[in-house]
Amino acid sequence: MNQDYTGSGDPAKSLELLWRRRPQPTRGPKPGLSVEGIVEAALRIADAEGVAGMSMRRVADGLGVGAMTLYRYVPGKGELLDVMLDTVYGELPRRAVDGGWRARLDEVARQNRELYLRHPWMLQVAVSRPPLGPRVMAKYEYELAAVEGTGLTDLEMDATxxxxxxxxxxxxxxxxxxxxxxxxxxxxxxxxxxxxVPHLDRISDARNFPLATRVGTAVGNQFDAPYDADHAFEYGLERLLDGVSALVENRSGPKR
Structure with missing residues (x-):
């Protein structure tokens, strides 16, 4: 289970930070400090060590200031985590895609996959209460546009x-x-x-496990491994889009 989650901070303070409505200190030992600089430092730590390694004190040390100085700009780790996630969502290119809804939804999946692979710490953060920042909203808008005009209801668009x-x-x-x-x-x-491989012939039991032996051998021969992440992603995404296609066609007739 994820041990960190967005929305754990004070809602009002988090929204102030996300939309940069929070007044910034005009005095202090480090006048050049900013929310953007703090977030960048936090992201460097999270990318290298994961969210567990990212604390207010670690971020402060990386910036060469005391932890109390950080609290003048960011109330706590909960609010900082909200801004971090909103910030990395800003890296999504939101590219225009030729073709229909299927091509657009395929692109949504690939963009999100690329983002997770660049920032694996995101997998350690539960987002059932998403930070309602400008980049999160832009992401949601872009992804909904992929299925706009397909005949799906608003609830079905969100669920898709x-x-x-x-x-x-x-x-x-x-x-x-x-x-x-x-x-x-x-x-x-x-x-x-x-x-x-040299030991498989001695331990394999094709008589008792005929399917496991046959299929496992085919997979191993194909990938030189028991599993291939790229193949699994491509296969699963195609089947998922096939399922959405059935729903779209049920709503509005054949439409790609």
Missing amino acids: VALVNGYVHGAVRTAVEARQVVQRSGISDKEWWLAH
């Missing part, structure tokens, strides 16, 4: 966007975990697989 984002979140979590295994073990998936 949530479905795609939820799929990407789960798929990327598995991909990041697989990448971390390689980094921590120092052994690639191919090396791990090839080290096991």
